[in-house]
Amino acid sequence: MDHSETMHLPPLHGVAQPLCAPAPPYYAESGDECLLFEHAFRQRLPVLIKGPTGCGKTRFVEHMAARLGRELVTVSCHDDLSAADLVGRHLISDGGTRWSDGPLTRAVRRGAICYLDEVVEARKDTTVVLHPLADDRRVLPIERTGEELHAADGFMLVVSYNPGYQNVLKGLKPSTRQRFVALQFDYPQAHVEREILLRESGVDARSADQLIALAQALRRLTEQDLEETVSTRLLVMSARLAASGVPLAKACHAAIVDALTDDAETVQALSTLVTAVM
Numbered sequence: 402m403d404h405s406e407t408m409h410l411p412p413l414h415g416v417a418q419p420l421c422a423p424a425p426p427y428y429a430e431s432g433d434e435c436l437l438f439e440h441a442f443r444q445r446l447p448v449l450i451k452g453p454t455g456c457g458k459t460r461f462v463e464h465m466a467a468r469l470g471r472e473l474v475t476v477s478c479h480d481d482l483s484a485a486d487l488v489g490r491h492l493i494s495d496g497g498t499r500w501s502d503g504p505l506t507r508a509v510r511r512g513a514i515c516y517l518d519e520v521v522e523a524r525k526d527t528t529v530v531l532h533p534l535a536d537d538r539r540v541l542p543i544e545r546t547g548e549e550l551h552a553a554d555g556f557m558l559v560v561s562y563n564p565g566y567q568n569v570l571k572g573l574k575p576s577t578r579q580r581f582v583a584l585q586f587d588y589p590q591a592h593v594e595r596e597i598l599l600r601e602s603g604v605d606a607r608s609a610d611q612l613i614a615l616a617q618a619l620r621r622l623t624e625q626d627l628e629e630t631v632s633t634r635l636l637v638m639s640a641r642l643a644a645s646g647v648p649l650a651k652a653c654h655a656a657i658v659d660a661l662t663d664d665a666e667t668v669q670a671l672s673t674l675v676t677a678v679m
């Protein structure tokens with residue numbers, strides 16, 4: 402749905418912009434997500450991006466950070482990541498201990514965009530530091546130093562998660578998700594994804610068409626057939642192998658079929674699909 406006609410952007414005040422910056426990394430837009438993100442940034446609202454793996458969430462955030470002239474601090478969350486990993490800790494040095502900022506604290510001080518990828522993976526104690534940053538207060542409590550850090554202008558909290566991986570233990574609590582503006586992502590439409598393959602890999606147009614046909618056939622399979630379907634990332638990888646001289650069918654086996662499943666019967670079924678579209 403395109404709401405762009407109703408979204409106007411006033412000039413940006415209060416946030417220092419770099420005079421000359423490199424061009425933002427390529428991002429093919431699917432709707433009006435760029436404008437919506439920019440409005441959220443200007444309104445100092447945190448953003449939650451939901452979508453399957455490899456559909457362009459990280460590239461989108463990289464693109465928007467560059468477009469808005471903000472430094473980007475990215476943290477890939479995992480099940481051992483604690484609040485201290487985000488905020489910082491005292492390190493032992495020659496004469497005693499010294500405080501070392503974690504990535505979230507660095508972003509808060511410098512007015513950067515902090516992107517927490519797969520935030521539901523992180524330990525639950527991280528919500529204690531994320532909540533006051535994600536609402537009007539925009540403060541980061543640093544328990545170990547007693548500081549309460551006010552986020553610099555330009556700071557923005559962006560988190561992503563893949564609802565497909567969600568389980569009872571690892572959902573986002575309503576009290577967390579209701580602090581964010583949510584953007585729903587999915588694999589791009591065929592003509593957009595084709596353009597991405599061409600731009601990202603330099604593969605020829607015919608191979609790009611075949612990869613898109615394969616993607617559509619694979620995505621029609623149900624969850625019983627395939628736990629997780631082919632992502633734009635895997636398509637780009639196959640296209641890059643093909644562009645560097647690997648025959649397309651072989652590239653699809655290596656980067657798609659064998660990447661998606663270990664089950665011999667499923668490999669056989671997917672191989673048949675590859676042969677059918679080549």
Ligand code: ADP
Nearest residue numbers: 427428429454455456457458459460601633634
């Ligand atoms: P996610 O963060 O959702 O797991 P990524 O942003 O890392 O996925 O996307 C994986 C790759 O797919 C990117 O490196 C890029 O090559 C490609 N890609 C996916 N979507 C887009 C898009 N909309 N525009 C440009 N490249 C894209």
